[in-house]
Amino acid sequence: MRAARLVGSSLTAMGRYKLRSGFMMLGSAVGVAAITLVVSVSRGAERKVLSTVRQLFGDSSVLVMAGGGTLMGGPRAGAARLTVDDVDAVAHEVPGLDGWDAQQGLGVTSVRRGEKSAMSRVLGGTERAERVWSRGVSRGEFFDAAAVGASARVALIGETTARELFGSEDPLGAEILVGSVPLRVIGVLERFGTDLHGMDRDAELLVPLTTVMRRILNVDTIGAAKLLVRRREDVASTAAEVKRVLRARHGLSGGQPNDFSVVSTVQVQKMVDQARRVLFLFLPLAAAIALLTGGAVSAALMLASVSQRVAEIGLRRAVGARPRDVALQFLLESAVTMMAGGLGGLLAGTLASRLAAARLHLPGDVFSWSAVALGLALSCLVGLAAGVLPARRAARLSPVEALR
């Protein structure tokens, strides 16, 4: 009962010393807000990374890119001399493959329809792209092998590009222009969302590979290829084998570097794990440091408060407070104030992560009770820790000295 009364009186004290409480709460709020923000945004980012990696790589695959391509970047024309024949040869020579698709693209370019135009990525692929990249059409039809063989002037359109060019009209059967090449829309691509670069992958046009190579770009190389590996455990050895075959075909001798790059799901998994470590260890650590700083400031403020309230401490001892009652009072004042600030920080952090999630196109719902519990527990802990020294000092004061 005495403890309950002390909690009540620490709440009163928070109101009596508004300025000090305010600064302590600010310190706690900033720390907790940072932790809340970082934890929920990391969680969203992780979900995003995992889902995108799955979308791009599937469970087991090897990606071959022309030149020293980057992992998540699109294929680039003119970088080197990777050809469809190269990939074809790899597919024949390397065992354990379950299909492949080659890509060549223009990057983001203007796609027109009459007066209207839309900025859109234009990508060429084979009829196998549907299976290899696990992305089909939601309406219309995917182009077939015959279309690829004949460099047909057809295109599959992403939802964003369709909306920009057609509004609410049906794009199927309509004609659009890429450069001076007219293409007939035969299908609408399944929705993808944004990729890891924040690029809207629904602002995209998928065209038969040969159409891009011969009619639009006039090149005989490809930018990239994706090879599906049948068994997950073979991915690493398959990647090595792919490298060997390509080096041999390109006539590279021992000392020469690769003129292509190979990325396997194993490597991607490693990178994701690394990113995860940053997301779940270092970022929260950085945020926790903000809270610790707040705690250190609070400890200093509480110490100052003890010095300022020496007479009060003496009086409390005179009217019956035990040393531990005095210690408890200052511990509680510190903890209660920090927790109140923590609540504010949770609110601010949650709001900020909502905003961040919206801006970064991360999965939306970031609120979690575990974050609330973590924020309150941490601020309470830091408050208690910050109160230890002041509480000890207050409890050790001699009442006779304090009342002088």
Add this chain to the structure above:
Amino acid sequence: MIELREIGRTYLRPNGERVEALRGVTLRIERGEFVAVVGTSGSGKSTLMNVLGLLDRPDEGSYWLNGHDVARLPVDEQAALRNKRIGFVFQSFHLLPRATALENVELPLLYSDRASLDGLGRRALEAVGLADRMSHRPSELSGGQQQRVAIARALVNEPDVLLADEPTGNLDARTALEILDVLSALNAAGRTVVLVTHDASLAARCGRVAELQDGRLVRDERAALVAGAAR
């Protein structure tokens, strides 16, 4: 009720000097007495008060309160006794500046074991005539009123003895008399009061005067002798 036997208390000043604040003080105070402790500054008055109030421990002698030797009780038990048996009134009031009169009066109840605290603070304030000042802060009260709030705080737990250390030292002569009247009235109602003062005219109005000099009790006179002189 209170019995000090051969109490000695020696301080060590920071510069190493030994100060014998109390030397062999023996003093018996019965329930219902009104005792003035007088003496020049440095005579040991405040130390005696601190020993009586269990804020300070004597180095020698024993202190019997209600038949128990309390001088060497553990810190926590002394705190409980202060809460239950002793009420303090200080020269500088020692009110919490940011708390209301009622909150100040109720402070000792925070450390009390009583089951019900309802109305105790209110009643104590009424007893000192401040029923209409409950929610005023100390800065909104006169010096006399502040000291009455402090007296109400000392009374709130119904202590056996009220220890007032120069309670009028910060007040003008008229207000000082007012405060003395409050203490006298409390004593008349049966409360034991010990008043430390250097003001002989105030002391003269008490039932008994004990004088300290250099830490020794040099005079201890009963009412009959001093009452006539005061009136």
